[in-house]
Amino acid sequence: MTRVGIIGGTGYAGGELARILCTHPDVEIAAMTSRQNAGAKVQDVHTYLRGYVDLCFTEKISETDDLDLVFVATPHGVAMKEVPALLEKGIKAIDLSGDYRLHDVDVYSKWYGHEHTDVENLQKAVYGLPEFFRDEIKGADLVANPGCYATSVILACGPLLKSGLVGDDVIVDAKSGTSGAGMVPSQRLHHPTCGESVIPYSIGTHRHTPEIEMAVDRFAGSRSKVTFVPNLVPIVRGIISSCYFDLKGDVTQEEVDAVYEAQYGKERFVHYVPDPSIRAVVASNHAQTASRVIGRKAVAFGVIDNLVKGASGQAVQCMNLMLGLDEGTGLNLPGLGV
Amino acid sequence: MTRVGIIGGTGYAGGELARILCTHPDVEIAAMTSRQNAGAKVQDVHTYLRGYVDLCFTEKISETDDLDLVFVATPHGVAMKEVPALLEKGIKAIDLSGDYRLHDVDVYSKWYGHEHTDVENLQKAVYGLPEFFRDEIKGADLVANPGCYATSVILACGPLLKSGLVGDDVIVDAKSGTSGAGMVPSQRLHHPTCGESVIPYSIGTHRHTPEIEMAVDRFAGSRSKVTFVPNLVPIVRGIISSCYFDLKGDVTQEEVDAVYEAQYGKERFVHYVPDPSIRAVVASNHAQTASRVIGRKAVAFGVIDNLVKGASGQAVQCMNLMLGLDEGTGLNLPGLGV
């Protein structure tokens, strides 16, 4: 059994990691840390884990935990303080925050508002989107797990951008459930505020913008421009990102379909479908994509559960690759549907 | 024009008072106070009031406001510090908090956890439920506006308890929208927590319990026992309280119907209906009641918009009575329906 740890076990991503890992046949959760809940039983904090996780939160991971791999599920800025020590000890790491996603330190400091203190590992980190970077992930010691919005957008846009059928300008109108904002209460996430509303926010300024642009650049082979507007919608889990493109000349729906089929036809977790649905993927690591030609434009949709394929499920998928396991181990479950 | 003030204008009840009063033909909002927003325009804080309220929040009300009546919409414990000075100056007051609802100071300190510092006015305060205490309200200088849960429960139970058809034990299972909890974010009101759940809370310990018991005692003429379990449901506005009784002997549905018809047949805002519906009353000062005989039990329902008939609308209804105006002035609007 591989021994894994979770740094930052109190938040939604940390709890979701434990939810997925506790039934994984090849790994054992050996440690979960939490500043605010150190000493408490994990299943008293995450009551849905009763009977599944028999562990107490600790302040920090320790030598005696004897860990092989650590998930870092902390706020931005914390991971880059934790990761160097892990790697030095030969412990593989998967960071679920934004700390290792942007390879350009200037872009990082511009969008995150502070300097990056671990430039060395930043260069080595592999972007953990298996459907596009599978081979790199297999050999990685440090994986930067993609953001939830970025995952949905890149899965939706990647095939079209790579195909050359569309221009390199992308408009993204994304809709996210509220769990994407994390567990800390705020005015925007207060039920009377958001419960019967749709709230656009961080208009043109969201931190997933450069992350999406970086991926788009790799696919499109040019300096593409992403206009990204996220919206909060009153559902708990799920993201649907709608991505708009200009078609280069006359492109048929059949050509577009062929591009996606070629990309995702053999993927286990990403599907190209006529009818994308959040409920079809909720509670699972599956993603659905769809794309439609509308005159001289195309719209592409990317649908995920933000906490699974958009965070902890994808992190486990990366872990499987890093450990040489079958990629879907512990993740082969369908979405809820209803 | 009567000049009214609102102490505590930032919260939901304060904003709702302004929303209702700004189209009232006989009063003028002359002052709104707010500690956190003093100096800001009311319509920049409550953006739905743009074009309706042209006023800035002040730290405190002042002599120059020249007020005739003041609504106190502050947290529990604050009103009893504000009210004595108002009454001394001859300003009528309507308190929307719990400070003046319980006439017994020992009951107050037991449930609210601190001493009452204005015992004198506590004795004089009139409980502001017009459908039961209309005449007292007309002559009052100080009205204690009922709690939202208490309003829905008393409207549901009052006729049956007064009728003598039921025992004096009442079980209340109430369901409230999230705006009832106020505007301060918390873990329970965080959308991911409550958005797809029903959460019983303050089981047997909610502060509206003694308020309901006090009213029930007046109706039933005995020391009745109220078992009160409130539940948070993922809607923004609205309460439905389901109240269960033991019938004394054989009682028919027709007898029960007659009791409610006699009580509410001529009321403008409280209706006895076959099909109570939150949407039928939302955004209005209307309440719906219903009652059904089930074998040897009866269930009575009380349905209101917690912010209108359950708070600010009822306060304006009381104000109208205190000022000698027609009771429905500024409140004669139907619910939304959809």
Added chain:
Amino acid sequence: MTRVGIIGGTGYAGGELARILCTHPDVEIAAMTSRQNAGAKVQDVHTYLRGYVDLCFTEKISETDDLDLVFVATPHGVAMKEVPALLEKGIKAIDLSGDYRLHDVDVYSKWYGHEHTDVENLQKAVYGLPEFFRDEIKGADLVANPGCYATSVILACGPLLKSGLVGDDVIVDAKSGTSGAGMVPSQRLHHPTCGESVIPYSIGTHRHTPEIEMAVDRFAGSRSKVTFVPNLVPIVRGIISSCYFDLKGDVTQEEVDAVYEAQYGKERFVHYVPDPSIRAVVASNHAQTASRVIGRKAVAFGVIDNLVKGASGQAVQCMNLMLGLDEGTGLNLPGLGV
């Protein structure tokens, strides 16, 4: 008192018309028709109207109703059978369906799938968006009330398109509450289907597309292209439409702001705000618009209550203009806020 009738009084738009008109000081609801509910009391069907509308549904309007103006709130295809007779009798008409919105009969038959049978009146009908066509509405006998999506989009886009600051390609990603789909149950509107999802539908094929294009053409003075993707979101009331443009050259936020201020600065019901919010306008005839420059793109938002400014409220606003009344009569109420 002007005597008005409502043809199609059972649906959401018909009920909402009655809700607004029942407190209007200058008109009287003299007749409401309903095939399925003929003979029933209006307030037994729309229970929120108890005490406000004392009328029974009739099968048809009749001579003895002595009507001055009729609202037609029926499904598409029905209004064009009702309107000719009304106009012949000198009764003004406001059609809330799509029958009289598109002046080109070929465009109509293409999008609605049947021929238009009242071409003569189609040419005369005035598009009922007061903020852009106020003078025409004043003199009209027949007003085509805009669609809910179209209202939100045109209010958002109109100023920018007229300004010449943007290209004539518009991408619209609109999010609507479920009441916009009407009262007839369907699989998509079934709560388990839509309650925790966001569902794009009629992608590129929605009937409001040509309506938006017609308006955009008038503003932009060219054959503009609208890419319209509506989404169903799990809220009951409200629309927010997000409209994306290419800026022509360098345009500052200040220039954009000035364009909207010039257009809406003196409007009673349409506001240009920094923070558009569905809750700020819900239950009212108010609309909010906002616009942001993001690099070489701009996004404009239009926010309304789909049943009020998006349907029945706007129809009453048009009625006021047609009758020579103050435009806001019966509509001067703020949104709910919470």
Added chain:
Amino acid sequence: MTRVGIIGGTGYAGGELARILCTHPDVEIAAMTSRQNAGAKVQDVHTYLRGYVDLCFTEKISETDDLDLVFVATPHGVAMKEVPALLEKGIKAIDLSGDYRLHDVDVYSKWYGHEHTDVENLQKAVYGLPEFFRDEIKGADLVANPGCYATSVILACGPLLKSGLVGDDVIVDAKSGTSGAGMVPSQRLHHPTCGESVIPYSIGTHRHTPEIEMAVDRFAGSRSKVTFVPNLVPIVRGIISSCYFDLKGDVTQEEVDAVYEAQYGKERFVHYVPDPSIRAVVASNHAQTASRVIGRKAVAFGVIDNLVKGASGQAVQCMNLMLGLDEGTGLNLPGLGV
């Protein structure tokens, strides 16, 4: 591999059975029937099953399906026409409808409105609530899977009723998510109707009443009376039932806790907790119970996912017992939590 069939595979319970069974290690879904979708691929109807169920719906099960066990997930009245033939062929059956739950045919015909046509098997059917009737289920050929409300109520009430600490009068105020009402659209389940409301229905007349009474009688050893009021709440999955009792004399919280600990301390799927939460059990076969003493009353809560422990998960749990497998096979997954 045991070969199982699902009669009625289109509905929510049928789809949920397939969702659970498709990852079960010891059984194979060999047939799914559907009248309306016969011939269609299961994964085209239930899109969340893409990649998990490679089967087409058939009109009927056939000899060549070679089934060992069949789940009947049809509307009431259909199962009793299907079950006799299954049992004759030696195929075990689990009925998810109400057809085999009530052993008294008169009670059945009174509540379901038609005669029971399979009285013989009705007598043999075992009520499939493993936590109370485990041994009977192990030896059964026909299991009547409990209703969703009944499951939540019996789990909540069983320990207290068996303990003798409470009277035999139970008031049940239950709140259910909308998926409990099935997949057929209706006015009550239409999102604009129920999306911002709480709707009591079938007040005192719901068909789970006699089912609950039957169970309560077995526990309490007397003719108990159940007052059952179900409420529709705007969540998709989940039930919380609040059950109120009179305590016999002075009973402490500790005594009540001990009763539940004794009953559920060793159960895998039913837990006694301080803080029952729908989200903690959603998407899992787990149930949570809680109980509180309030003066001379007690309230007990039962919380489940209505489609899992309240339907298809419990049916699989029964299947495991009937097949001699470990009871939790294929069901050992925690709830979502968030």
